[in-house]
Amino acid sequence: MLTLYDYLDSGNGYKVRLLLALAGTPYRLVELDIDKGETHTPEFLAKNPNGRVPALELSDGAVLAESDAILFYLALGTTYWPADPWLQAQVLQWMFFEQYSHEPNVATPRYWLRHGHLTEARKPQLAEKQEKGRAALQVMDDHLARRDWFVGRGATIADLALYAYTHVAEQGGITLAPYTNVNAWLRRVAALPGYVPMDARPDAG
Amino acid sequence: MLTLYDYLDSGNGYKVRLLLALAGTPYRLVELDIDKGETHTPEFLAKNPNGRVPALELSDGAVLAESDAILFYLALGTTYWPADPWLQAQVLQWMFFEQYSHEPNVATPRYWLRHGHLTEARKPQLAEKQEKGRAALQVMDDHLARRDWFVGRGATIADLALYAYTHVAEQGGITLAPYTNVNAWLRRVAALPGYVPMDARPDAG
Numbered sequence: 001m002l003t004l005y006d007y008l009d010s011g012n013g014y015k016v017r018l019l020l021a022l023a024g025t026p027y028r029l030v031e032l033d034i035d036k037g038e039t040h041t042p043e044f045l046a047k048n049p050n051g052r053v054p055a056l057e058l059s060d061g062a063v064l065a066e067s068d069a070i071l072f073y074l075a076l077g078t079t080y081w082p083a084d085p086w087l088q089a090q091v092l093q094w095m096f097f098e099q100y101s102h103e104p105n106v107a108t109p110r111y112w113l114r115h116g117h118l119t120e121a122r123k124p125q126l127a128e129k130q131e132k133g134r135a136a137l138q139v140m141d142d143h144l145a146r147r148d149w150f151v152g153r154g155a156t157i158a159d160l161a162l163y164a165y166t167h168v169a170e171q172g173g174i175t176l177a178p179y180t181n182v183n184a185w186l187r188r189v190a191a192l193p194g195y196v197p198m199d200a201r202p203d204a205g
Numbered sequence: 206m207l208t209l210y211d212y213l214d215s216g217n218g219y220k221v222r223l224l225l226a227l228a229g230t231p232y233r234l235v236e237l238d239i240d241k242g243e244t245h246t247p248e249f250l251a252k253n254p255n256g257r258v259p260a261l262e263l264s265d266g267a268v269l270a271e272s273d274a275i276l277f278y279l280a281l282g283t284t285y286w287p288a289d290p291w292l293q294a295q296v297l298q299w300m301f302f303e304q305y306s307h308e309p310n311v312a313t314p315r316y317w318l319r320h321g322h323l324t325e326a327r328k329p330q331l332a333e334k335q336e337k338g339r340a341a342l343q344v345m346d347d348h349l350a351r352r353d354w355f356v357g358r359g360a361t362i363a364d365l366a367l368y369a370y371t372h373v374a375e376q377g378g379i380t381l382a383p384y385t386n387v388n389a390w391l392r393r394v395a396a397l398p399g400y401v402p403m404d405a406r407p408d409a410g
Contacts, residue, residue: 049344050306064294066301073294089269089278092297096271100304101255124326139254 002027003057005047007034007115011107011164012067014198018160019074021196029202035115036136050125060171068095071157090151094158097136097164105166110172130174130191137169137179144181148188155192168198207232210252212239214319216312216369217272218259219403222364224279226401240320251366273300277292285362295356299363302341303370310338312352312370317378323402331378338379342387349386360397364381368394373403 003013004020004027006013020027032038032053048055053087056064056073056124064070064099072092082088109129118126140162143150148157167186169176174184188197209225209232211218214310225232230359237243237258253260253270261278268276276299277297280286285352287293314334317323323331348355355363372391374381381388 049347050302062291064298066305068301069294071297073290076290077298085281086267089274092277093271093274095363096273096301097255099301100271100308103305103397104309109391121329125330142254183291 001058003030003059004028005030005032005055006037006053008052008199008201009074009166011110011198012052012103015067015073015157015160015164016054016056016070017200017202018124018164018196019071019080019157020202021193022080022122022160022194023074023078023202024076024194027202032042044086068099068157068161071082075157078166079154079180079202080160084152084157086151091156091158094150095161098158100159102133102136102162103165105129105131105136106169106174108172109133109174110165110168113173114171115146116187119151126173130172132144133172133174137166137176137182140166141179141181144185156181156187159189164198207263208235209233210235210237210238210249210260211258212244212260212367213404213406215239215258215259216315216373216403217219219368220272220365221259221261221275221279222277222376223369223401223405224285225407226405227285227365228279228283229399230279232320232407257261262330273362273366276300276366280362284359287357289357292357292361296361296363299355299398300366303363303366307338307341307343307367308370310334310341311377311379312334312335313377314338314379315370315373318378319376324396335377335379338374338377342374342379342381342384346384346386349390353390360394364390364394369403369408372384393401 002018006029008031032044039053045051047057047063050065052065054067054070056070064073072081082091109126112122112126149155150162166182211222211234213236237249244258250256252262252268255270259269259272259275261275269278277286287296314331317327317331354360355367368391371387
């Protein structure tokens with residue numbers, strides 16, 4: 001059975017939990033508390049030397065890190081990873097956009113505000129990040145003006161990757177109301193059969 | 206013919222130029238000066254709404270953005286993208302590591318220092334980024350203690366993605382001397398047949 005090392009409040013982890021739920025794949029969840037340093041123990045660093053969740057462990061003990069790489073691996077052979085190479089490249093384009101232009105500016109403000117990490121030194125950065133986060137949401141909103149899903153004609157892992165932190169962006173002080181196409185797309189993702197919310201643990205099985 | 210919209214001093218662009226050179230693929234280079242706002246003109250935003258280089262344009266006018274997505278697309282069918290799905294996932298793991306843990310902390314200090322963008326407000330961030338950059342290099346150095354290449358037994362696009370900003374990390378104030386395994390790997394990449402340096406333009410053809 002697959003083991004997912006994760007933290008329930010992590011959107012990066014939620015991407016993976018959402019795909020596993022949509023695909024109906026059973027897995028064991030091992031929760032690590034980022035704020036308590038549980039991702040930097042010698043035991044976990046032996047699994048992911050970069051000290052981050054999520055990390056996926058296969059039954060043979062092999063470990064894969066980076067949420068979007070895990071999405072790719074789990075989506076192989078499903079409709080969440082399209083067969084056409086040009087569509088595959090576009091899925092990856094949006095996933096790299098997510099990790100570079102979106103996550104550091106939408107997820108990080110949320111983390112600082114929710115977990116008490118908004119130090120004095122970080123306060124000037126907060127507004128700058130929120131501004132860049134709104135720019136990323138505008139790029140998404142413009143793209144969704146002409147389409148239901150980010151790539152092709154159905155949900156892919158690009159949608160799941162972008163959904164995770166977008167749907168809780170307001171917890172980082174970024175108002176979602178102006179982005180009407182994004183809001184409609186959020187509702188489409190939440191209507192996918194098998195959808196689970198961010199704080200859902202897998203069935204004990 | 207392929208057209209690459211790029212800026213010669215961009216490591217993200219260099220990844221793509223390096224792969225094209227190694228593969229012997231001809232292309233047309235259109236240089237845009239980031240500092241002069243040339244990536245934010247209406248003409249370029251119509252190609253990449255996120256306003257960043259590199260962007261790859263196919264002969265039919267379709268455009269792909271995000272350096273690592275471009276690497277994936279161009280490497281399909283070559284040894285730079287392995288055939289095994291687990292190795293593919295690991296290649297992507299290192300490429301997402303590059304964009305999230307490495308590039309913002311190794312490339313951004315270099316950009317600020319080389320291009321006169323180290324404002325007073327950014328000075329406290331510089332040291333923090335350099336510290337995180339060193340942590341990323343340490344993760345790489347530890348990984349390379351037991352292997353010649355990041356994934357599998359030969360060079361992949363994970364190596365090219367990580368090489369681009371690592372080999373010029375000192376321009377961002379990060380000394381490379383302590384990372385002996387990284388230095389040996391840098392020399393292996395530079396010895397690949399067809400290798401070109403960062404400031405090389407493609408042959409006029």
